[in-house]
Amino acid sequence: MHSSSTQIERSLRDAALRVTAPRKAVLAAVHDHPHADTETLIAATRAQLSSVSHQAVYDVLRVLTDVGLVRRFQPAGSVARYEARVGDNHHHVVCRLCGAVGDVDCAVGESPCLTAADDAGFRIDEAEVVYWGLCPACQSPPGR
Structure with missing residues (x-):
């Protein structure tokens, strides 16, 4: 973009x-x-x-x-990253092998997307979720 x-x-x-x-x-x-x-x-x-x-x-x-x-x-174990997609509470998917990062819209409902079982008195306004897995390129065995 x-x-x-x-x-x-x-x-x-x-x-x-x-x-x-x-x-x-x-x-x-x-x-x-x-x-x-x-x-x-x-x-x-x-x-x-x-x-x-x-x-x-x-x-x-x-x-x-x-x-x-x-x-x-900053996904766990990774360097800080930046994006211009602001104003929504989207999440990210990260490949465990190559580190590729993609956007994932909220899992359920409106921001903050997830409801904490116990908010400990906090007024929660954002949830940060990182999905980890293998990207399509890393799922293919070498040589295919």
Whole structure:
């Protein structure tokens, strides 16, 4: 999914952020590379804006996450990943062999999707579920 420069700028302004070249490049990279890790996003950002530093990308990712334009998630035993699909409470499926990640809509009902047997007094507004298994490519034996 490629978002236009105009859409990226509008998203930044709507979030009350100043439109800067690093913010535009990082947000575009997240849109273009769903579920990417930081290193992938740094490379994609540098392809558009060669002068951007690692630290600048980290800082922009933090700001974009804080204002809700980007979602950060970290499956157990994996590096943090980022996506531009925000505003819903979807979950992820992760391949145990190759690490491929996909989106999975809520299992049942409306957000937070799952009802805790005992909420311990918390007002729960989000449930994070990670489904683990083998992706279609890893299910096929080698040589087939």
